[in-house]
Amino acid sequence: MIREEVSIKVHCIVSCLCEVIREERALLDYRPMYFGLWDAAFDVTDQGEITYYQHDLDHSHYFWSYRDLFGATVVEWYDKNKHKNENLDTLLTLLDEETPGRYVMAQIDMSYMPERENKFHQKPFPHFLILTKTEDDHKWMMLDPDFRWRGIVDKEQVVQAFVENPFGGGFYVDANELAESSVMAVDRYFQQGFTEHNELTNLLKTLIPQMVDGKNGYSLDDLTLAVRQLPVLAIRKYSYEHAMMYFIEEAGLSDETFDAYTDLVERIVQGFHSVQYMAIKMSMTGKTDLLDAVMNKLEEMDGIETAVKNELDRLYQLWTIHQQLPDTLSLAKNAKGRTL
Template identity: 50%
Template structure:
């Protein structure tokens, strides 16, 4: 369970908690199943864009765990200035500081680029080693750590068409209260809305029918980043595991809901494949089956959300009763 990775920046934040304490990081994955995405003017569904910011994650990381996230990357400055700031942070890093930077993974061929994206903006952590020409790279999202040539890492930062970076100084990690965990769940929970599924459905219909200036051929780039977004649905498994610890229901029931999550993730892969095939073969007769699949995925995810909300309310009730007994 602890190896599920679904979002590069959130995984960095959670890895810090994991390495520095025994505090449960799983609540920080709440709501990530409905994480932000963007649709470009050309109709590309994108997991990263200048229109997406991570302010809410930064705010709640501090609220839940008491750690302030400092954004060192200044979007008002040019790339050279930001690279200089990054170099200073790495060179002068105290032991309790974590330096997070966005690289373009497509510029690091030594590292696996399993989503075959180019560019591939991705957050990971960097620190110095005893060798001046090597840096230590910690990439929690891809479960990879090891030494990399300093110049290659710098190249992947400098030539990244996007940019971003944070640092966190660890003093003390606080355990979130049950009230705070409940507040975060409630704030991020969208009971009746599966935005990614519905937006994808609308976009595919428009492109197949060549409406609003879209064309069928535009479907190929439009759905290219879907696998990166689909894996965010695995965050449901973190939530189920977290509540199960208190509710103590059977492993069989837990596995059932994890299988439903897998149905959704695989559903996105299936839809992406069919959408590309429809565009490549110019066969809009496939549209009906694609829409049907997306509607089926939407229905499954609404069932997952209903069950998760039920477990959350039970968890909350049990925690409240425990507090009363303590008093």
């Protein structure tokens, strides 16, 4: 049985891909797609902003991993070498075709949808969701799996949000290709995405002192921008819960410790919020005496996340035994920095 997560917003691309399974093949277990998202790629701009999006971030590994796990090919229809209006024409054509079982995803700038939730207060706010035509030529159906929202929206408003998005992206999936993932594919995907390093926390340990001390071209004024997107990145840590429950259920293990580890995951997420608050306060007031508290919080978060990874690795090892897979080394102790 799949324990249903309650409104966990983790990663919009993966949420869209998993929604296709939820809508069309509800008995398939989509949770392996969440493996490794706790360390999903991010970028640092020239100004020192840690960002969940960037023009050169490559999401293709999610697409080929989806095919490896579930058999369905993800077709990336958005061409970054073409003008936005040309990509809009492609989107309109795909929606007009209404191919049975095909789910069309597009990235829009959610800041152009003020009536929709934007709890992160980002502008721009690039976000992937699923679009479908309706009987009304001026309205589209919008399905936003990451925010658990479905409703009718004004077509022209979405078109503007698509065209004005400074980034851009789009793909589609044909649900009739979906199949149950094999044990070997799940094992392979977990190993590909597991690393013992906590990359985001480690980056903050380095970047924040540099800005406070005015090193490497940074200044204290850069701190506010640097941590602006931390809440968006922090929610990726909830993917630990999907992975843990998957291994617990698939190996027939007791879930008596699961709630304790979800509490630890929540402490990691809230820790990023605390770091953001203290960093912005230092930047705005010029008072750097909070640096020690920031560094102590990051050390605490690092230790908690390592404990979560060790428990996840333990559950994974028990799962491999249950599935009678070949012996594997402990990933938490022997991972070589692999990440997705």
